[in-house]
Amino acid sequence: MVVTAQLVKELRTATGAGMLDCKKALEETNGNIDEAIKWLREKGITKAAKKSDRIAAEGLVGMAMKGNKVVVFEVNSETDFVAQNQQFLTLLDQIGATLVNSNVSAVEEALQLDVNGQTLDALITNAIATIGEKITLRRFTILEINDNQSIGTYVHSNKRIVAALLFDGVISEEAGKQLAMHVSAMRPQFVSREEMSQDFLASEKAILTAEAKNDPKNAGKPDNILEKMVEGRLNKQLAEISLLDQAFVINPDQKVSDFLKANNVSVKKMIRYEVGEGIEKEQVDFAQEVMAQVRK
Incomplete structure (x- = not known):
């Protein structure tokens, strides 16, 4: 049928x-x-x-390492209390070990991985039934370290923030950790300005331009003056969200780019996960996707 x-x-x-x-x-x-x-x-x-319709915005981040591979991931629960449950912590370790031994790139693939004769999806479902809260593997990234590469990692003590940096070049474990700590604390959105799309830059400039024109203090100022003001504000804003332009949190008198240069490395990839960030938007997007499929 x-x-x-x-x-x-x-x-x-x-x-x-x-x-x-x-x-x-x-x-x-x-x-x-x-x-x-x-x-x-x-x-x-x-x-x-x-429990599937509940929002799981709490939980923990995790990190697992094996050989030349590192995985960072986020597992959500409904309450922070459950996130400290020993069964949840054991599940977190099982998920990390399963991911770091795989080559998958999407959550849907990961959920079909074998864990002692059952799928990872079934393992999580069984944990939900026992613990009594919705639990989800939200996201993960697997980094592989090639020759002449190194990695810096940091998991905050509350296990709600994890950061990982893949470097071209070899950096000491301590220096790599310091840079990962910086990423955790300063929340850069991009490694450098070169990563920013033209659409993003145009959108940010348009917002700042509108703000400048609507500010009563700028009434009567010539367009060329407003343009210079906007460019100055845009440069300052972009520097705040670009890792290479940020002041190094360990030594504020030094830029991150200078610290990297002193250590003869460059950043190939940057990952930063914080528990629950952006989850409400994801719930809306998912609901719309489900409704679209049901209507087909």
Whole structure:
């Protein structure tokens, strides 16, 4: 029997389970809704699915290293209390070990990885059923260190912020950690201005231009003066979000670019994860995506 979108929608409404789980259940039960509900219950999915609409914006970040690979990742829960639960901490370690032993690049792929005979997705689902809160693997990045490369990492003591920098060139462990600490504290959005797109630069300039023109203190000023003011403010703003332009947090009299030059390295990749950042927007985007699929 062909599993239709309408059947998936009906099963999802009845159980709260995810669309992929509903589709799988219907395929396994030849499209029988009642049997599909039973199948989901037997798999322990519906118990976890009841929590699927909650927002999991707490949790912890993690980092795992093996050989020439490093993975940084974020696992979310609904409350910070559960994030300190020993079972959650064990799950965090299992996820890190699974990811660092893989070559996947997307969460969907990662959830299908084998963990002692079951998928990572099933492992997380079982943890949800036991712990009683929604838990999600939100994101991860795997960095591989080639010859003449090195890495700097830092996980904040509360495990809510992790930073990793991949360098071209060899830097000491301490210096690499200091730079990762800087990224954690100063939140640069880009490694350098060269990474900023023309659309981003144009948008930022347009915002500053509008602000300048709407400021009563600038009334009557010639356009060329306003243009110089905007350029000055834009340069200052870009310097604040560009890693290479920032004052080094360990030595504010020195720019990060100068510290890197002194250590004969350059930054190839920068990762910074903070628990929960941007999660509300992701929830809105996901809801819109689900509705679009249901309407098909």
